[in-house]
Amino acid sequence: MRMHTAMHLLCSLVPCGVTGGQVGEEKSRLDFDTGDYQADKQALTDQLNVLVDADHAVTARWITEAELDAQPELVRTMSVQPPRGSGRVRLIDAGGSAIDLQSCGGTQVKRTGACILCLTISRSF
Numbered sequence: 704m705r706m707h708t709a710m711h712l713l714c715s716l717v718p719c720g721v722t723g724g725q726v727g728e729e730k731s732r733l734d735f736d737t738g739d740y741q742a743d744k745q746a747l748t749d750q751l752n753v754l755v756d757a758d759h760a761v762t763a764r765w766i767t768e769a770e771l772d773a774q775p776e777l778v779r780t781m782s783v784q785p786p787r788g789s790g791r792v793r794l795i796d797a798g799g800s801a802i803d804l805q806s807c808g809g810t811q812v813k814r815t816g817a818c819i820l821c822l823t824i825s826r827s828f
């Protein structure tokens with residue numbers, strides 16, 4: 704949960720689509736389609752620490768599939784869509800929609816202050 708919410712915070716700071724990822728107990732990974740975006744490890748680390756130190760609330764809520772269709776930006780993953788058929792989709796709101804609001808069925812900590820951070824950036828082509 705601590706890693707997963709940290710991934711949401713990272714996702715909120717990188718303006719690129721998510722192409723993959725893996726959440727583990729000691730190490731997690733998010734893959735982005737970065738194009739021309741150049742990640743600055745120190746800047747991202749500083750921004751992540753600001754979000755963690757602010758100890759924002761992390762909450763879940765539900766919207767209808769139609770509401771999701773009207774806001775496609777709520778799905779950050781490029782190839783995986785949230786499951787459909789029940790008529791509703793779960794959203795995670797990490798620190799308010801200005802920080803991160805996206806569809807997610809995973810488990811989260813209740814506050815950003817509980818996130819684990821140690822950022823490494825690697826680039827593959």
Ligand SMILES: [Zn+2]
Pocket residue numbers: 707711795806807808809
């Ligand atoms: Zn998630």
